[in-house]
Amino acid sequence: MKKFTSVKDIGDLKKAVNEALEVKANRFGYKHLGSNRTLLMVFFNSSLRTRLSTQKAAMNLGMNVIVLDVNQGAWKLETERGVIMDGDKAEHMLEAIPVMGSYCDVIGVRSFARFENKNADYNEEILNQFINYSQRPVFSMEAATGHPLQSFADLITIEEYKETTKPKVVLTWAPHPRALPQAVPNSFAEWMNATDYEFIITHPEGYELDSKFTNGATIEYDQNKALEGADFVYAKNWAAYTDPNYGKILSTDRSWTINSDKMKLTNNGRFMHCLPVRRNMIVTDDVIESDRSIVIPEAANREISAQVVLKRMLESL
Amino acid sequence: MKKFTSVKDIGDLKKAVNEALEVKANRFGYKHLGSNRTLLMVFFNSSLRTRLSTQKAAMNLGMNVIVLDVNQGAWKLETERGVIMDGDKAEHMLEAIPVMGSYCDVIGVRSFARFENKNADYNEEILNQFINYSQRPVFSMEAATGHPLQSFADLITIEEYKETTKPKVVLTWAPHPRALPQAVPNSFAEWMNATDYEFIITHPEGYELDSKFTNGATIEYDQNKALEGADFVYAKNWAAYTDPNYGKILSTDRSWTINSDKMKLTNNGRFMHCLPVRRNMIVTDDVIESDRSIVIPEAANREISAQVVLKRMLESL
Amino acid sequence: MKKFTSVKDIGDLKKAVNEALEVKANRFGYKHLGSNRTLLMVFFNSSLRTRLSTQKAAMNLGMNVIVLDVNQGAWKLETERGVIMDGDKAEHMLEAIPVMGSYCDVIGVRSFARFENKNADYNEEILNQFINYSQRPVFSMEAATGHPLQSFADLITIEEYKETTKPKVVLTWAPHPRALPQAVPNSFAEWMNATDYEFIITHPEGYELDSKFTNGATIEYDQNKALEGADFVYAKNWAAYTDPNYGKILSTDRSWTINSDKMKLTNNGRFMHCLPVRRNMIVTDDVIESDRSIVIPEAANREISAQVVLKRMLESL
Secondary structure, three states: OOOOHHHHHHHOHHHHHHHHHHHHHHHOOOOOHOOOOOEEEEEOOOOOOHHHHHHHHHHOOOEEEEEEEEEOOOOOOEEOOOOOOOOOEEEEHHHHHHHHOOOOEEEEEEOOOOOOOOHHHHEEEEEEEHHHHOOOEEEEEOOOOOOOHHHHHHHHHHHHOOOOOOOEEEEEOOOOOOOOOHHHHHHHHHHHHOOOOOOEOOOOOOOOOHHHHHHEEEEEOOOOHHOOOOOEEEOOOOOOOOOOOOOOOOOOOOOOOOOOHHHHOOOOOEEOOOOOOEEEEEOHHHHOOOOEHHHHHHHHHHHHHOOOOOHHHHHHH | OOOOHHHHHHHHHHHHHHHHHHHOOOOOOOHHHHHHOOOEEEEEEOOOOOHHHHHHHHHHOOOOEEEEEOOOOOOOOOOOOOOOOOOOEEEEHHHHHHHHHHHEEEEEEOOOOOOHHHHHHOOHHHHHHHHHHHHOOEEEOOOOOOOHHHHHHHHHHHHOOOOOOEEEEEEEEEEOOOOOOOHHHHHHHHHHHOOOOOEEOOOOOOOOOOOOHOOOEEEEEOOOHHHOOOEEEEEOOOOOOOOOOOOOOOOOHHHHOOHHHHOOOOOOOEEEOOOOOOOOOOOOOHHHHHEEEEHHHHHHHHHHHHHHHHHHHHHHH | OEEEEOOOHHHHHHHHHHHHHHHHHHOOOOOHHHHEEEEEEEEEEOHHHHHHHHHHHHHHHEEEEEEEEEOOOOOEEEEOOOOOOOOOEEEHHHHHHHHHHHOEEEEEEEEOOOOOOOHHOOHHHHHHHHHOOOOEEEEEEEOOOOHHHHHHHHHHHHHHHOOOOOEEEEEOOOOOOOOOOOOHHHHHHHHHHHHOOEEEEEEEOOOOOOOHOOOOOEEEEOOHHHHHHEEEEEEEEEOOOOOOOOOOOOOOOOHHHOHHHHOOOOOOOEEEOOOOEEOOOOOHHHHOOOOEEOHHHHHHHHHHHHHHHHHHHHHOO
């Protein structure tokens, strides 16, 4: 595997899930693969789960790990050719990225949407520079438009907890005090569309996601209707995608918060969220603490999705 | 060992010191214990000695180490149930802590007293949340009310340097420009009380520590009298504990600074301090640089106390 | 090797280069040397290449690595004896350094010139305190007046790319918007003077470097004349060294920027720079992107120079 940014990079999903479950049962069984191999994790944004789970996955595989926290204020990368670099950007990505590549075997990159320029975000300018110039396999640790390690972990989790062969999975928008990127819902939609699950997205009008990701999914503006009979409820906030509101908060309507009344509409559904989660905005205390909440095993599977991706990259070196 | 926050957790002190000396003589003799095991070190506060010595100890044991610096400004944990999380706290401890636990085998936590709420500090709210929710063995890397890795290192050091079977050990308050927590003197008192040493605490009136920790120790308000015949002088500043002055500086009286005249009162005593130390506030240059100062070997023993605790936790997994 | 701060510490240059090429061809062939050995990297200043390449080199050798980022604001070291430490400096170097040394086997230190006190900078006060008090082998990861790991990597790179036995190497000043230390040009001059290359330094008047480093090199104020027939062009900015202008920017004259016209004066010369580089200040896009630019392999050799230094230090333990 030379890059991992989309569901397309993982190939056959059944095979990928089986490999994940195999890795989960035998985490240290592939340590020879990472011997004398180094993972460089580059963070342009802060991280808790991704930082810890990806390091753990790499160490399970016997890799060395170097973590680089790029402080956006202190170390800005120039991205355009022809600029006279007499301002605050100390280095051009055309030097920085191949140099980083020269000190490692695999690179993970976290670079969120900035909501300053929709094209720059949706062209994944930072991530793609790493793919184009590092000469190393590159995987997304959440980029501007996708978070495939999260979606792969979500898929593994659904496969572990599903009680029917074709579960009904509902992705629901929920309110949040800050404007959040669409990376998680984009990827979740993309991955769910690649399964044979029944997949429905519900959100207030105006919160339509990029059809590149949601293509094929049913959109239902009535949350209660969407939740009927759901086996899995995946709650997440995101800011508006469509113009002219890109990056804006259009609603903080707490009637969209997932509470126990809404869960009663489901088929004794499981509650999921990528975390971190704002309690009593996204979901009430009682729902997230209930025995139908699987947010902790879902987060624990981040180690497994990362390990499968790293394993495949190591195998391809 | 499932937790390490107090002298009670270490069991028989003679046995613990013997184990420490054995580990010190053969640091890499237990590397098999840490194979495929990961230590997560969570810092809510800055650290030099603890950060380095605990990493070193874990690596001596063959463990993988992940360091997480929680920037208090950037990533605040909500601790109360029922709160609508629409403010600056992005994640609830009820999610964050079990997730951290899922990526590691052992957790170390540093979380100082904040002097905002005495009950919150003395109930060790942060540390106890890790103990209760992480599902992993947890050890204190200095918490609000104790610093047992320091006290265990202090005990090892005294055992190495003592010239009589029952040395006289004096813990003396000394001045400092900032308000410091009571964690180090609390733990030192607790550990010294668990030995058969002669143990005396001296401080200005108003600086009485929590009797939960000092119980059994002699309190002497006359520093010179306390120092008479001392084999070990342990200097440390702390802010007031007793109400209504909790967290306040009551004195910066430099007549309490340990100088060579005061050391002359002792039985050619050894000078100890946990470091970092303010020279010429806590202790004069000549005393800390004298051949009776053992602050450097004392700090070096932090590696050993951490290694014994980690070794026992690994043995219990 | 007990310290590495200067070309004098590396001994015979031919032997050092041969060892570097041997290490480069067999990076993991010396892993036994670092077993149970720990490198402590102490950064008083930010770093990209040095941070990554030195970690990589240490891991190639099987060492454990601990990285300590000293936040200058948060943790200031007192350096003078006799001071009453009642201000913002929490610890004296006389304690901090031996303690750091006690937790590791080898120490790397990055500590830039501050341009506050020329004597303090040129006496390498911070680096020398580590050498004097840590009781461990210490190497410079760029100090106030030198950057020998960079110069050693530069030498290896020139040896790999040279097409004549005695190449002409030109170090040229180039403009930059900020005042930069002389560490890189000082070391480069020192190392080039130790070879049998033809070595010329060119810069505007007023930018003369310390003759301790440039001694023996030809100084030519006419950049075009200096570049004639050059096999290697090493561009770098630095602030003034000579009094009363120490640390000041005397020129931002972009006629000194290396462009393709200037490169035409050379003997089809190779372009070098230590990076990070300000494009179109130091060098134009077309020159740095040309096939005569060797800045990326030059940076990649930072791993090799660090590995030779660490290897020798490990061999001497």
